Amino acid sequence: MTHRSIIHVDMDAFYAQIEQRDNPKLVGKPVIIGGTSSRGVVSTASYEARRYGVYSAMPIEAAKKLCPEGIYLPVNMEKYKKVSSEIYNIFKRYTKIYEPISIDEAFLDVTGKDALEIAKAIKSDIKNELKLTASVGISINKFLAKLASEADKPDGLTIIKKDEILSFLRPLPVNKIWGVGPKMNRELNKLGIYYVRDIQNYDIEVLMSLFGKWGKEIYELSHGIDERPVEPNNLSKSIGEEKTFLKDVCDIDVLLKALKSYSINLSNKLKKRGYLARTISIKIKYKDFTIENRSVTLSIPTRDENIIFDTAKYILLNKFNINKEIRLIGLILSNLIYPEDPLQLSMKI
Known part of the structure; x- marks a missing residue:
């Protein structure tokens, strides 16, 4: 396994956080971005709105039933793109090797540098200059860095060290493995696989006989193996x-x-x-x-x-x-x- 130093930066409730920053009256309120039409879908929900069970891609109609007191705002994509550009300019200060995943998240390869100090600096720059928070994960590959950034939201900073990988992965639900969607989750459940530890202990040959190449991939991911590099010139998918x-x-x-x-x-x-x-x-x-x-x-x-x-x-x-x-x-x-x-x-x- 190639041991890199990878950082994953994920902005917290990005659209909603920007609107709360720009309008202090929205701070602490359940803000739902996705349009005012009942036929729209939620683009982003603030953490206050998520406590009501509102989440991204939920129909606005359903969100209003869960959170009738929520503040529903249209998407202002031009504003969000401008902020995203400012965030990426911050990344460029610390590495030329960064891979945009979306408007509000990216991987950075900082191999050979002090990943923890860079992560702290990026969080500090984003907070001081843009008045926003980001959750950041650090590990030896992209898969683990992303899991780390999800571990302590919002405004978190988590490191998964080499000797902590298996123990960190073990208790996670199997759908935390990249590519395990609802259908694959059901198929794995039928085999008695509910947690990552279940895959770690499963026979790789059986997984490959059932799922082919994907069986090998989920087995490797369950052990924290992910060789994909950060691709700085990655095209929009x-x-x-x-x-x-x-x-x-x-x-x-x-x-x-x-x-x-x-x-x-x-x-x-x-x-x-x-x-x-x-x-x-x-x-x-x-x-x-x-x-x-x-x-x-x-x-x-x-x-x-x-x-x-x-x-x-x-x-x-x-x-x-x-x-x-x-x-x-x-x-x-x-x-x-x-x-x-x-x-x-x-x-x-």
């Missing part, structure tokens, strides 16, 4: 747009109109950032909140709005059964590359 309709729809023309608008906007974003997209995906959320995703991977990457729209139209008309009313439709472009990157030609439908 995807860009996308989506819209929750004011009323549930099943009109193809309305859906196509939305996809046309997304295609134009996303094409412009690709051109601005200098990317091409290889994978085009449609996300649909139905009236009952079930979600389906379908995608096509092109043999020749594109940023052309007409190709994006034509592919999106093909996916919608051929890969979905539009018999149920639709609450939301989204278009996602992923597998992003620079034009000079080598291509591995293929088409997956």
